[in-house]
Amino acid sequence: MYLINKSQVLDIAKELQKEYQVYGPVMEKEAKQCMFVKVDDIAELDLNAPIPAKPPKHALFPQFERIMSYQYDKKNQKVEIKPDFDSSKKALFGLRSCDLTGVLCMDRFFLGQEFVDDVYKNHRKNMFIVTNTCNVPFKQCFCVCTDSGPSAQEGYDLNLTDLGDQYLVEAGSDKGKALAEKLGLKNSDDSHKKAKSEVIDKSINAFDAIAKDNKAWISRVVNRVTTGLIDEKVWEYIGNQCIECGACSFVCPSCTCFNIVDPVTGPETADRMRTWDSCSYEGYSRMAGGHNPRKPVEDRRSKRFFCKLSYSQSKKYLRPGCVGCGRCQWVCPGDIGLPNVVTYIRRDIQK
Amino acid sequence: MSELNNITIPEIATITEIKDEIIEVKTFYLSFDGRQGGQPPKFTSGQFVMCTVFGSGEFAVSLPPSPENDRFHLTVRRVGKVTNALHSLKVGDKVGIRGPFGNGFPFEEIKGKNVIYVAGGIGFIPLRSSIMRVMQNKDQFGRVLIFLGARTPQEHMYAYNIKEWKNTPGFEMNLTIDNPVPGWDGDTGFVHTLLKKKNIPVENTVAFVCGPPMMFNAVIKELTELGIKEENIISTLERHMKCGIGKCQHCAVGRTLVCTDGPVYNYKQLKTLGEQF
Numbered sequence: 001m002y003l004i005n006k007s008q009v010l011d012i013a014k015e016l017q018k019e020y021q022v023y024g025p026v027m028e029k030e031a032k033q034c035m036f037v038k039v040d041d042i043a044e045l046d047l048n049a050p051i052p053a054k055p056p057k058h059a060l061f062p063q064f065e066r067i068m069s070y071q072y073d074k075k076n077q078k079v080e081i082k083p084d085f086d087s088s089k090k091a092l093f094g095l096r097s098c099d100l101t102g103v104l105c106m107d108r109f110f111l112g113q114e115f116v117d118d119v120y121k122n123h124r125k126n127m128f129i130v131t132n133t134c135n136v137p138f139k140q141c142f143c144v145c146t147d148s149g150p151s152a153q154e155g156y157d158l159n160l161t162d163l164g165d166q167y168l169v170e171a172g173s174d175k176g177k178a179l180a181e182k183l184g185l186k187n188s189d190d191s192h193k194k195a196k197s198e199v200i201d202k203s204i205n206a207f208d209a210i211a212k213d214n215k216a217w218i219s220r221v222v223n224r225v226t227t228g229l230i231d232e233k234v235w236e237y238i239g240n241q242c243i244e245c246g247a248c249s250f251v252c253p254s255c256t257c258f259n260i261v262d263p264v265t266g267p268e269t270a271d272r273m274r275t276w277d278s279c280s281y282e283g284y285s286r287m288a289g290g291h292n293p294r295k296p297v298e299d300r301r302s303k304r305f306f307c308k309l310s311y312s313q314s315k316k317y318l319r320p321g322c323v324g325c326g327r328c329q330w331v332c333p334g335d336i337g338l339p340n341v342v343t344y345i346r347r348d349i350q351k
Numbered sequence: 352m353s354e355l356n357n358i359t360i361p362e363i364a365t366i367t368e369i370k371d372e373i374i375e376v377k378t379f380y381l382s383f384d385g386r387q388g389g390q391p392p393k394f395t396s397g398q399f400v401m402c403t404v405f406g407s408g409e410f411a412v413s414l415p416p417s418p419e420n421d422r423f424h425l426t427v428r429r430v431g432k433v434t435n436a437l438h439s440l441k442v443g444d445k446v447g448i449r450g451p452f453g454n455g456f457p458f459e460e461i462k463g464k465n466v467i468y469v470a471g472g473i474g475f476i477p478l479r480s481s482i483m484r485v486m487q488n489k490d491q492f493g494r495v496l497i498f499l500g501a502r503t504p505q506e507h508m509y510a511y512n513i514k515e516w517k518n519t520p521g522f523e524m525n526l527t528i529d530n531p532v533p534g535w536d537g538d539t540g541f542v543h544t545l546l547k548k549k550n551i552p553v554e555n556t557v558a559f560v561c562g563p564p565m566m567f568n569a570v571i572k573e574l575t576e577l578g579i580k581e582e583n584i585i586s587t588l589e590r591h592m593k594c595g596i597g598k599c600q601h602c603a604v605g606r607t608l609v610c611t612d613g614p615v616y617n618y619k620q621l622k623t624l625g626e627q628f
Binding site for chain 1: 358359360361363365403405406407408409410430431432433434443444445447563564589590591593594596597598599600601602603604606611625626
């Protein structure tokens, strides 16, 4: 473990920029919200900014992405395909632990199943991750309920913890260690380790205070969702509040559904694009010919929460799909962010 | 871990022949450009591939009988944007193929049993690959009963196969059309109504069912009433698919994905998935 002065912490990002495209939290002055974006000027990065409005998943799973382009010569009946995978070097700086957990969920889902996803693998293989421990909860955080915060446990290259006038820097990989050595960071001692655990204890208490409503209920609801012992009326109530905008899926750090389309780019050329998709859309499961096995909106809504909370889906992520960032709760125009859905199911259980 | 190398980028194949089957349904014979002798990748009956029509998109389609005995072909009904584009292609044009994906029909497990096939309309296409495989090993199976339903006599697909099977000893063919028409002397009415009329074996029997949702539910009801066990009723599902490799999630049914856990399920599994079919 190492130490770095607060005034110098961005030196880590500056060093990374020599090799990587750096993504990090930047405050938008007009909107007064934090966005996790690619930065050219390291000074724009703000480690004290609140949790970004959108998760960093766009850096490794872009909203629109070309995976190949092709040329089809109709007259001569020839086709040429050019794969187009992005394996550029990217560094995610100042990631919150909920978002890191989202990245780990995606890793296990895209890389750890029967088939390995080539597109994701290329994004991920040259990545450097610097996480940032949360000292205070923001808005509707509930990572303490989903075991994904406030401090990162695994999967980072470097982890930063604010100890007041300096940051504790922990290396989680050889890559991270090499960078810390290269920067000549001074070593920490046991007192700093103790200071970190005090910071985290304090932080957990603060998180608990805002999440106490749901804390014990998430696992109870996981059981209900898995066994299907939830009254259809609850799903109907939830479905009635869904306007099928798809925002919850787009801001979710672990939502990975995508669509594949082939937009035509010229008289005889086209791209194959992968775009984000959402299970709330009516066309999501509609087949050619019009048959839709999930026509009612509540059928589609229940599937999203099944995906986030059921045991069978947790097996794919090796943890619940929900990482407790609370973003679905901020963006939902209805009132069916995940914490509220837990509340509705809880009310039904308690009845 | 899969050893396929075409899971993201399609292989190119050339259309060598196009055959009209019935109205709006064509069969496309394909030769794989990058493989020796144009032979397809190894696959088993009941699996599917993702077929790209360049400039239009991609769709999932079930596979033909086995590669050894028949040239690789895909039978496709013209129904949406991409399949319409496929139908406009000519011999010599290229398509892209990813796959094969999915689990396939049981074969070794059902040896020694009676086999019933019930298909409605183009539900016959995937079942045909299993029928062909059983036919090639006929002596290892009990009675084989085939029930095919179509709207009109002209919509009975693969007339050449039906003719052959009618003359195959041990194969019992039952064809029906929805409403009587002049010149049709066979059965009429929906295909599920035939099941109780014909003396079908119940013990030691496996039933394969594929067809539109209404027909599927009616057939399942008849078969279970007759006493065929739920785990011996086998079906293959059709769902909206984009990736074929368990990532895009469009084909999720309950806790499973049709592309990697299916497309072949038995009715006992289907019942636990908690969705409508």
